[in-house]
Amino acid sequence: MSVRERHAINVADVFYSDSGNGRDPEGVLLANKELSAVINALESMPEKRRVVFLMSRVEGLSLLDISKRLGISRPAVSKRLLLALKELRKATQRM
Amino acid sequence: MNVRDETKSSLPEELVDEAMEWLVRCSIDNCSEVDHQKLELWLQRDDAHREAYELADLTWQKLAQLPRSQCSPEWFGIQPPVTPAPDPALIQSKKAQGWRRPWAWGGASAAALVVVVWLVGAAQIKPGVTLYNTQVAEIKEVMLEDGTLLALGAETTVGVTYTDSRRTVSLDRGEVFFDVASNPKRPFTVSSAALNITAVGTAFEVSRAGASVDVAVVEGIVDVASRSQTSKEADVRLTQGQRVKSVGGALLSVETVAIDAVGAWRGGELAYVRAPLSEIISDADRYYSGTIEIMDASLSDLSVSLILDAGDTEGLLNTLETVVPIRVSRLSDGTFLITRPYEG
Numbered sequence: 001m002s003v004r005e006r007h008a009i010n011v012a013d014v015f016y017s018d019s020g021n022g023r024d025p026e027g028v029l030l031a032n033k034e035l036s037a038v039i040n041a042l043e044s045m046p047e048k049r050r051v052v053f054l055m056s057r058v059e060g061l062s063l064l065d066i067s068k069r070l071g072i073s074r075p076a077v078s079k080r081l082l083l084a085l086k087e088l089r090k091a092t093q094r095m
Numbered sequence: 096m097n098v099r100d101e102t103k104s105s106l107p108e109e110l111v112d113e114a115m116e117w118l119v120r121c122s123i124d125n126c127s128e129v130d131h132q133k134l135e136l137w138l139q140r141d142d143a144h145r146e147a148y149e150l151a152d153l154t155w156q157k158l159a160q161l162p163r164s165q166c167s168p169e170w171f172g173i174q175p176p177v178t179p180a181p182d183p184a185l186i187q188s189k190k191a192q193g194w195r196r197p198w199a200w201g202g203a204s205a206a207a208l209v210v211v212v213w214l215v216g217a218a219q220i221k222p223g224v225t226l227y228n229t230q231v232a233e234i235k236e237v238m239l240e241d242g243t244l245l246a247l248g249a250e251t252t253v254g255v256t257y258t259d260s261r262r263t264v265s266l267d268r269g270e271v272f273f274d275v276a277s278n279p280k281r282p283f284t285v286s287s288a289a290l291n292i293t294a295v296g297t298a299f300e301v302s303r304a305g306a307s308v309d310v311a312v313v314e315g316i317v318d319v320a321s322r323s324q325t326s327k328e329a330d331v332r333l334t335q336g337q338r339v340k341s342v343g344g345a346l347l348s349v350e351t352v353a354i355d356a357v358g359a360w361r362g363g364e365l366a367y368v369r370a371p372l373s374e375i376i377s378d379a380d381r382y383y384s385g386t387i388e389i390m391d392a393s394l395s396d397l398s399v400s401l402i403l404d405a406g407d408t409e410g411l412l413n414t415l416e417t418v419v420p421i422r423v424s425r426l427s428d429g430t431f432l433i434t435r436p437y438e439g
Contacts, residue, residue: 034157035160035161035165038158038161039161039165042166051306051343051344054166054305054306054342054343055342055343055345056123057155057158057159057161058161058166058305058306058307059307059342060371060395060396061342062124063123063124069342069345069347070345074124078119078120078124081119081123082115082116082119085115085118085119085151085154085155085158086112086115088154088158089111089115089151089154092154092157
């Protein structure tokens with residue numbers, strides 16, 4: 001399919017992808033305000049936590065790989081990731 | 096734009112926290128069969144549990160859209176970034192300067208130009224640091240006073256610090272191909288995120304996106320050392336045809352790389368060997384004045400090998416569409432969205 005065809009795309013469908021046949025969570029966009037909140041939260045987050053989060057979510061590494069690369073136990077990786085995730089959710093929630 | 100906020104809810108915080116624990120244990124990590132069954136039971140026990148889990152999952156999905164380019168180097172607490180030069184006089188575009196191959200000017204004039212920039216730069220930014228910037232879709236070559244050649248890719252910022260005893264270049268973002276003039280008495284080091292990369296008379300490329308740094312060697316030997324406190328990996332020595340990637344200071348395994356592919360972007364080409372789609376899009380984005388977004392996080396890791404024309408964003412996306420299962424849509428404001436193809 002060619003890009004030049006300029007598909008008629010309904011922006012609302014991209015943001016509200018739960019219309020019709022069930023929700024597709026991967027289609028949900030991080031709104032600009034939320035993105036800023038996430039960036040602010042990451043800035044103030046303890047480094048150990050942040051590194052694990054970035055490796056997992058941004059770089060897509062498995063928790064096992066992260067534990068090998070950082071030389072820490074897998075439960076320690078899980079714990080740091082969980083703390084980061086809780087913090088980031090709270091940050092976007094305060095929006 | 097009115098985006099409904101699904102991460103806000105009336106669910107008790109403790110329940111969402113509990114759901115997040117399950118998510119990390121069983122969705123993000125691989126949990127045991129027993130744990131899986133426990134999760135199923137927990138989800139079935141209460142609709143609120145299921146709702147909390149969906150909320151946790153939604154948060155995780157949203158966070159996948161955090162672009163690498165937004166990940167500040169300071170997040171690793173290692174190296175403050177050099178402030179990008181606000182003064183357009185510092186930005187020597189090839190066209191504006193009538194700049195061809197800088198070495199054709201001869202050493203003296205190249206050195207003179209560097210001095211001018213250094214004086215202007217020193218007054219405004221940091222003593223001794225010369226900044227070089229490129230804009231979207233701009234490729235620039237810079238000859239330093241010692242004959243070392245830097246080729247800067249698009250949206251790249253480097254700071255050059257030369258003293259009598261050492262030559263240091265900090266790469267804050269983007270990609271640079273180095274052709275280093277050998278001088279063992281004045282070691283040449285590139286610092287980028289959590290890495291120190293040391294070369295003696297060699298040609299190599301360093302590219303950086305957020306905390307992720309890639310080093311590839313075309314000629315000679317390059318030592319790559321991590322400055323990160325969090326890494327226990329050994330430092331590595333790269334030789335011709337080798338590359339290594341680092342994430343937050345942790346070095347991944349050394350891979351072989353086709354020498355022709357390294358720095359191919361200098362000729363306006365982007366070359367990839369088994370690269371994730373997210374990396375290609377991140378690069379293409381730097382050569383495009385609008386935005387290119389991957390809408391479906393599961394597409395980010397699609398593996399792609401090909402050579403693309405950096406300047407032709409539409410053609411580049413067209414090519415990608417034919418080699419990997421994606422669909423590219425263009426919005427009226429010039430934004431490109433990458434989604435899964437239509438079913439059937």
